[in-house]
Amino acid sequence: MTVSERRNYQVGIVFSIIFHLALVLIAFPMHLLSVPAGIDEIAVGIFEFSGAQPELVAVELEPELAVEPEKMIAKPTPRPTKPVAPAGPRPKNGALDPKAQTSGNLPKAPVSLGDGTGMINGFGQAPYYPKNAVNEGVEGKVLVRALVKTDGSLEAVELVESSGDARLDRAAVNSLYENWVFKPHSEAYYIEVSFSFSLNSGVGYQLVRSATRP
Structure with a gap:
Protein backbone atom coordinates (compact mmCIF):
# COMPACT_ATOMS: atom_id res chain seq x y z
CA MET A 1 0.00 0.00 0.00
CA THR A 2 1.31 3.29 -1.08
CA VAL A 3 1.51 6.37 1.02
CA SER A 4 -1.43 8.02 -0.71
CA GLU A 5 -3.58 4.95 -0.29
CA ARG A 6 -2.74 4.76 3.40
CA ARG A 7 -3.70 8.40 3.90
CA ASN A 8 -7.03 7.95 2.13
CA TYR A 9 -7.73 4.92 4.33
CA GLN A 10 -7.10 6.90 7.53
CA VAL A 11 -9.32 9.77 6.38
CA GLY A 12 -12.12 7.33 5.68
CA ILE A 13 -11.89 5.88 9.15
CA VAL A 14 -12.07 9.32 10.71
CA PHE A 15 -15.17 10.27 8.75
CA SER A 16 -16.78 6.97 9.68
CA ILE A 17 -16.20 7.63 13.39
CA ILE A 26 -29.04 12.72 17.66
CA ALA A 27 -30.67 9.57 19.02
CA PHE A 28 -29.76 10.15 22.72
CA PRO A 29 -31.85 13.35 23.43
CA MET A 30 -34.92 11.94 21.77
CA HIS A 31 -34.73 8.93 24.05
CA LEU A 32 -34.54 11.16 27.12
CA LEU A 33 -37.43 13.39 26.11
CA SER A 34 -39.84 10.58 25.40
CA VAL A 35 -42.40 9.83 28.15
CA PRO A 36 -42.82 6.19 29.05
CA ALA A 37 -46.22 4.66 28.53
CA GLY A 38 -48.56 4.47 31.55
CA ILE A 39 -47.63 7.82 33.07
CA ASP A 40 -50.47 10.36 33.10
CA GLU A 41 -49.81 13.88 32.22
CA ILE A 42 -49.91 16.38 35.10
CA ALA A 43 -51.85 19.50 34.40
CA VAL A 44 -50.14 22.59 35.61
CA GLY A 45 -52.38 25.53 36.35
CA ILE A 46 -51.68 29.09 37.34
CA PHE A 47 -53.83 30.63 40.04
CA GLU A 48 -54.39 34.32 39.79
CA PHE A 49 -55.09 36.42 42.88
CA SER A 50 -57.27 39.42 42.46
CA GLY A 51 -55.56 42.64 43.38
CA ALA A 52 -58.60 43.94 45.27
CA GLN A 53 -57.81 44.45 48.98
CA PRO A 54 -60.46 43.96 51.70
CA GLU A 55 -62.14 47.14 52.83
CA LEU A 56 -61.06 48.47 56.23
CA VAL A 57 -63.91 49.39 58.58
CA ALA A 58 -63.15 52.36 60.80
CA VAL A 59 -64.13 51.74 64.43
CA GLU A 60 -64.58 54.76 66.63
CA LEU A 61 -63.21 54.31 70.16
CA GLU A 62 -65.02 55.91 73.02
CA PRO A 63 -62.83 58.48 74.78
CA GLU A 64 -61.65 57.41 78.22
CA LEU A 65 -62.96 59.40 81.12
CA ALA A 66 -60.25 61.35 82.86
CA VAL A 67 -59.95 60.26 86.49
CA GLU A 68 -59.04 63.03 88.85
CA PRO A 69 -56.40 62.08 91.43
CA GLU A 70 -57.65 61.83 94.97
CA LYS A 71 -56.76 64.80 97.07
CA MET A 72 -54.67 64.00 100.14
CA ILE A 73 -56.26 65.53 103.18
CA ALA A 74 -53.74 66.17 105.93
CA LYS A 75 -54.88 64.84 109.25
CA PRO A 76 -54.75 67.39 112.05
CA THR A 77 -51.88 66.80 114.46
CA PRO A 78 -53.30 65.98 117.89
CA ARG A 79 -52.19 68.39 120.55
CA PRO A 80 -50.59 66.84 123.61
CA THR A 81 -52.90 66.89 126.52
CA LYS A 82 -51.65 67.80 129.91
CA PRO A 83 -51.92 64.99 132.44
CA VAL A 84 -54.59 65.61 135.01
CA ALA A 85 -53.81 64.54 138.51
CA PRO A 86 -56.52 62.34 139.98
CA ALA A 87 -58.60 64.06 142.56
CA GLY A 88 -58.17 62.77 146.05
CA PRO A 89 -61.04 61.51 148.16
CA ARG A 90 -63.35 64.25 149.32
CA PRO A 91 -63.63 64.62 153.08
CA LYS A 92 -66.97 63.86 154.68
CA ASN A 93 -69.36 66.69 155.58
CA GLY A 94 -67.31 69.12 153.50
CA ALA A 95 -64.61 69.35 156.18
CA LEU A 96 -61.11 70.19 155.03
CA ASP A 97 -58.51 67.48 155.34
CA PRO A 98 -55.79 68.76 157.66
CA LYS A 99 -53.22 66.76 155.69
CA ALA A 100 -54.08 68.77 152.59
CA GLN A 101 -52.95 71.98 154.27
CA THR A 102 -49.35 72.42 153.18
CA SER A 103 -48.56 74.88 155.91
CA GLY A 104 -49.13 72.22 158.56
CA ASN A 105 -46.84 69.72 156.80
CA LEU A 106 -43.86 72.02 156.43
CA PRO A 107 -41.01 71.37 158.88
CA LYS A 108 -40.51 73.97 161.53
CA ALA A 109 -37.77 76.47 160.97
CA PRO A 110 -34.84 76.02 163.37
CA VAL A 111 -34.82 78.36 166.34
CA SER A 112 -31.48 79.90 167.21
CA LEU A 113 -30.14 79.24 170.70
CA GLY A 114 -27.26 81.69 170.45
CA ASP A 115 -23.80 80.22 170.83
CA GLY A 116 -25.17 77.48 173.10
CA THR A 117 -23.81 78.73 176.41
CA TYR A 128 -5.84 66.27 176.01
CA TYR A 129 -3.11 67.08 173.51
CA PRO A 130 -1.81 63.80 172.02
CA LYS A 131 1.85 63.42 173.02
CA ASN A 132 3.00 62.02 169.70
CA ALA A 133 1.39 65.02 167.95
CA VAL A 134 3.21 67.36 170.35
CA ASN A 135 6.52 65.61 169.71
CA GLU A 136 5.99 65.98 165.97
CA GLY A 137 4.99 69.65 166.34
CA VAL A 138 1.48 69.14 164.94
CA GLU A 139 -1.03 71.96 165.47
CA GLY A 140 -4.56 72.61 164.17
CA LYS A 141 -8.22 73.48 164.71
CA VAL A 142 -11.19 71.12 164.80
CA LEU A 143 -14.88 72.10 164.40
CA VAL A 144 -17.37 69.56 165.76
CA ARG A 145 -21.18 69.49 166.13
CA ALA A 146 -22.87 67.88 169.14
CA LEU A 147 -26.40 66.56 168.46
CA VAL A 148 -28.41 66.69 171.69
CA LYS A 149 -31.77 65.00 172.38
CA THR A 150 -34.71 66.61 174.19
CA ASP A 151 -33.69 64.94 177.47
CA GLY A 152 -30.18 66.45 177.26
CA SER A 153 -28.39 63.21 176.36
CA LEU A 154 -25.80 63.28 173.59
CA GLU A 155 -27.06 61.57 170.44
CA ALA A 156 -23.97 61.91 168.24
CA VAL A 157 -20.95 64.07 167.45
CA GLU A 158 -20.23 65.12 163.84
CA TYR A 177 -18.55 62.36 174.85
CA GLU A 178 -16.58 62.17 178.12
CA ASN A 179 -16.67 65.60 179.74
CA TRP A 180 -19.62 67.69 178.50
CA VAL A 181 -23.12 67.78 180.06
CA PHE A 182 -26.08 69.35 178.19
CA LYS A 183 -29.46 70.68 179.32
CA PRO A 184 -32.80 69.17 178.26
CA HIS A 185 -35.03 71.18 175.89
CA SER A 186 -38.52 70.98 174.38
CA GLU A 187 -36.89 70.29 171.01
CA SER A 196 -7.67 74.59 168.90
CA PHE A 197 -4.40 72.70 169.46
CA SER A 198 -1.35 74.96 169.82
CA LEU A 199 2.15 74.12 171.04
CA ASN A 200 2.44 77.53 172.71
CA SER A 201 -0.99 77.97 174.34
CA GLY A 202 -2.07 74.34 174.62
CA VAL A 203 -5.67 73.24 173.96
CA GLY A 204 -8.65 75.61 173.97
CA TYR A 205 -12.29 75.62 172.82
CA GLN A 206 -14.95 78.15 171.77
CA LEU A 207 -18.73 77.83 171.36
CA VAL A 208 -19.72 78.85 167.81
CA ARG A 209 -23.52 78.44 167.35
CA SER A 210 -26.55 76.48 168.56
CA ALA A 211 -30.11 75.95 167.25
CA THR A 212 -33.03 73.54 167.33
CA ARG A 213 -33.24 70.74 164.78
CA PRO A 214 -35.98 68.45 163.45
Whole structure:
Protein backbone atom coordinates (compact mmCIF):
# COMPACT_ATOMS: atom_id res chain seq x y z
CA MET A 1 0.00 0.00 0.00
CA THR A 2 1.31 3.29 -1.08
CA VAL A 3 1.51 6.37 1.02
CA SER A 4 -1.43 8.02 -0.71
CA GLU A 5 -3.58 4.95 -0.29
CA ARG A 6 -2.74 4.76 3.40
CA ARG A 7 -3.70 8.40 3.90
CA ASN A 8 -7.03 7.95 2.13
CA TYR A 9 -7.73 4.92 4.33
CA GLN A 10 -7.10 6.90 7.53
CA VAL A 11 -9.32 9.77 6.38
CA GLY A 12 -12.12 7.33 5.68
CA ILE A 13 -11.89 5.88 9.15
CA VAL A 14 -12.07 9.32 10.71
CA PHE A 15 -15.17 10.27 8.75
CA SER A 16 -16.78 6.97 9.68
CA ILE A 17 -16.20 7.63 13.39
CA ILE A 18 -17.58 11.16 13.14
CA PHE A 19 -20.68 9.94 11.34
CA HIS A 20 -21.45 7.32 13.95
CA LEU A 21 -20.96 9.83 16.80
CA ALA A 22 -23.40 12.20 15.15
CA LEU A 23 -26.00 9.47 14.97
CA VAL A 24 -25.53 8.67 18.65
CA LEU A 25 -25.88 12.32 19.69
CA ILE A 26 -29.04 12.72 17.66
CA ALA A 27 -30.67 9.57 19.02
CA PHE A 28 -29.76 10.15 22.72
CA PRO A 29 -31.85 13.35 23.43
CA MET A 30 -34.92 11.94 21.77
CA HIS A 31 -34.73 8.93 24.05
CA LEU A 32 -34.54 11.16 27.12
CA LEU A 33 -37.43 13.39 26.11
CA SER A 34 -39.84 10.58 25.40
CA VAL A 35 -42.40 9.83 28.15
CA PRO A 36 -42.82 6.19 29.05
CA ALA A 37 -46.22 4.66 28.53
CA GLY A 38 -48.56 4.47 31.55
CA ILE A 39 -47.63 7.82 33.07
CA ASP A 40 -50.47 10.36 33.10
CA GLU A 41 -49.81 13.88 32.22
CA ILE A 42 -49.91 16.38 35.10
CA ALA A 43 -51.85 19.50 34.40
CA VAL A 44 -50.14 22.59 35.61
CA GLY A 45 -52.38 25.53 36.35
CA ILE A 46 -51.68 29.09 37.34
CA PHE A 47 -53.83 30.63 40.04
CA GLU A 48 -54.39 34.32 39.79
CA PHE A 49 -55.09 36.42 42.88
CA SER A 50 -57.27 39.42 42.46
CA GLY A 51 -55.56 42.64 43.38
CA ALA A 52 -58.60 43.94 45.27
CA GLN A 53 -57.81 44.45 48.98
CA PRO A 54 -60.46 43.96 51.70
CA GLU A 55 -62.14 47.14 52.83
CA LEU A 56 -61.06 48.47 56.23
CA VAL A 57 -63.91 49.39 58.58
CA ALA A 58 -63.15 52.36 60.80
CA VAL A 59 -64.13 51.74 64.43
CA GLU A 60 -64.58 54.76 66.63
CA LEU A 61 -63.21 54.31 70.16
CA GLU A 62 -65.02 55.91 73.02
CA PRO A 63 -62.83 58.48 74.78
CA GLU A 64 -61.65 57.41 78.22
CA LEU A 65 -62.96 59.40 81.12
CA ALA A 66 -60.25 61.35 82.86
CA VAL A 67 -59.95 60.26 86.49
CA GLU A 68 -59.04 63.03 88.85
CA PRO A 69 -56.40 62.08 91.43
CA GLU A 70 -57.65 61.83 94.97
CA LYS A 71 -56.76 64.80 97.07
CA MET A 72 -54.67 64.00 100.14
CA ILE A 73 -56.26 65.53 103.18
CA ALA A 74 -53.74 66.17 105.93
CA LYS A 75 -54.88 64.84 109.25
CA PRO A 76 -54.75 67.39 112.05
CA THR A 77 -51.88 66.80 114.46
CA PRO A 78 -53.30 65.98 117.89
CA ARG A 79 -52.19 68.39 120.55
CA PRO A 80 -50.59 66.84 123.61
CA THR A 81 -52.90 66.89 126.52
CA LYS A 82 -51.65 67.80 129.91
CA PRO A 83 -51.92 64.99 132.44
CA VAL A 84 -54.59 65.61 135.01
CA ALA A 85 -53.81 64.54 138.51
CA PRO A 86 -56.52 62.34 139.98
CA ALA A 87 -58.60 64.06 142.56
CA GLY A 88 -58.17 62.77 146.05
CA PRO A 89 -61.04 61.51 148.16
CA ARG A 90 -63.35 64.25 149.32
CA PRO A 91 -63.63 64.62 153.08
CA LYS A 92 -66.97 63.86 154.68
CA ASN A 93 -69.36 66.69 155.58
CA GLY A 94 -67.31 69.12 153.50
CA ALA A 95 -64.61 69.35 156.18
CA LEU A 96 -61.11 70.19 155.03
CA ASP A 97 -58.51 67.48 155.34
CA PRO A 98 -55.79 68.76 157.66
CA LYS A 99 -53.22 66.76 155.69
CA ALA A 100 -54.08 68.77 152.59
CA GLN A 101 -52.95 71.98 154.27
CA THR A 102 -49.35 72.42 153.18
CA SER A 103 -48.56 74.88 155.91
CA GLY A 104 -49.13 72.22 158.56
CA ASN A 105 -46.84 69.72 156.80
CA LEU A 106 -43.86 72.02 156.43
CA PRO A 107 -41.01 71.37 158.88
CA LYS A 108 -40.51 73.97 161.53
CA ALA A 109 -37.77 76.47 160.97
CA PRO A 110 -34.84 76.02 163.37
CA VAL A 111 -34.82 78.36 166.34
CA SER A 112 -31.48 79.90 167.21
CA LEU A 113 -30.14 79.24 170.70
CA GLY A 114 -27.26 81.69 170.45
CA ASP A 115 -23.80 80.22 170.83
CA GLY A 116 -25.17 77.48 173.10
CA THR A 117 -23.81 78.73 176.41
CA GLY A 118 -27.21 78.46 178.09
CA MET A 119 -27.62 74.84 176.93
CA ILE A 120 -24.59 73.49 178.79
CA ASN A 121 -24.56 72.41 182.44
CA GLY A 122 -20.90 71.52 182.64
CA PHE A 123 -18.07 72.11 180.22
CA GLY A 124 -15.76 69.60 181.77
CA GLN A 125 -12.08 69.47 181.07
CA ALA A 126 -10.40 70.47 177.84
CA PRO A 127 -9.33 67.61 175.58
CA TYR A 128 -5.84 66.27 176.01
CA TYR A 129 -3.11 67.08 173.51
CA PRO A 130 -1.81 63.80 172.02
CA LYS A 131 1.85 63.42 173.02
CA ASN A 132 3.00 62.02 169.70
CA ALA A 133 1.39 65.02 167.95
CA VAL A 134 3.21 67.36 170.35
CA ASN A 135 6.52 65.61 169.71
CA GLU A 136 5.99 65.98 165.97
CA GLY A 137 4.99 69.65 166.34
CA VAL A 138 1.48 69.14 164.94
CA GLU A 139 -1.03 71.96 165.47
CA GLY A 140 -4.56 72.61 164.17
CA LYS A 141 -8.22 73.48 164.71
CA VAL A 142 -11.19 71.12 164.80
CA LEU A 143 -14.88 72.10 164.40
CA VAL A 144 -17.37 69.56 165.76
CA ARG A 145 -21.18 69.49 166.13
CA ALA A 146 -22.87 67.88 169.14
CA LEU A 147 -26.40 66.56 168.46
CA VAL A 148 -28.41 66.69 171.69
CA LYS A 149 -31.77 65.00 172.38
CA THR A 150 -34.71 66.61 174.19
CA ASP A 151 -33.69 64.94 177.47
CA GLY A 152 -30.18 66.45 177.26
CA SER A 153 -28.39 63.21 176.36
CA LEU A 154 -25.80 63.28 173.59
CA GLU A 155 -27.06 61.57 170.44
CA ALA A 156 -23.97 61.91 168.24
CA VAL A 157 -20.95 64.07 167.45
CA GLU A 158 -20.23 65.12 163.84
CA LEU A 159 -16.90 66.29 162.46
CA VAL A 160 -17.60 69.53 160.55
CA GLU A 161 -14.04 70.68 159.79
CA SER A 162 -10.97 68.50 160.23
CA SER A 163 -7.61 69.71 161.49
CA GLY A 164 -5.85 67.55 158.94
CA ASP A 165 -4.58 65.22 161.65
CA ALA A 166 -6.71 62.27 162.77
CA ARG A 167 -5.22 62.33 166.28
CA LEU A 168 -6.37 65.90 166.95
CA ASP A 169 -9.82 65.21 165.45
CA ARG A 170 -10.30 62.13 167.62
CA ALA A 171 -9.26 64.00 170.80
CA ALA A 172 -11.87 66.74 170.17
CA VAL A 173 -14.72 64.29 169.53
CA ASN A 174 -13.90 62.14 172.57
CA SER A 175 -13.85 65.23 174.80
CA LEU A 176 -17.55 65.95 174.10
CA TYR A 177 -18.55 62.36 174.85
CA GLU A 178 -16.58 62.17 178.12
CA ASN A 179 -16.67 65.60 179.74
CA TRP A 180 -19.62 67.69 178.50
CA VAL A 181 -23.12 67.78 180.06
CA PHE A 182 -26.08 69.35 178.19
CA LYS A 183 -29.46 70.68 179.32
CA PRO A 184 -32.80 69.17 178.26
CA HIS A 185 -35.03 71.18 175.89
CA SER A 186 -38.52 70.98 174.38
CA GLU A 187 -36.89 70.29 171.01
CA ALA A 188 -33.74 68.52 169.99
CA TYR A 189 -30.86 70.86 169.22
CA TYR A 190 -27.20 71.02 168.26
CA ILE A 191 -24.14 72.93 169.46
CA GLU A 192 -21.02 73.59 167.38
CA VAL A 193 -17.70 73.83 169.22
CA SER A 194 -14.28 74.79 167.85
CA PHE A 195 -11.17 73.22 169.45
CA SER A 196 -7.67 74.59 168.90
CA PHE A 197 -4.40 72.70 169.46
CA SER A 198 -1.35 74.96 169.82
CA LEU A 199 2.15 74.12 171.04
CA ASN A 200 2.44 77.53 172.71
CA SER A 201 -0.99 77.97 174.34
CA GLY A 202 -2.07 74.34 174.62
CA VAL A 203 -5.67 73.24 173.96
CA GLY A 204 -8.65 75.61 173.97
CA TYR A 205 -12.29 75.62 172.82
CA GLN A 206 -14.95 78.15 171.77
CA LEU A 207 -18.73 77.83 171.36
CA VAL A 208 -19.72 78.85 167.81
CA ARG A 209 -23.52 78.44 167.35
CA SER A 210 -26.55 76.48 168.56
CA ALA A 211 -30.11 75.95 167.25
CA THR A 212 -33.03 73.54 167.33
CA ARG A 213 -33.24 70.74 164.78
CA PRO A 214 -35.98 68.45 163.45
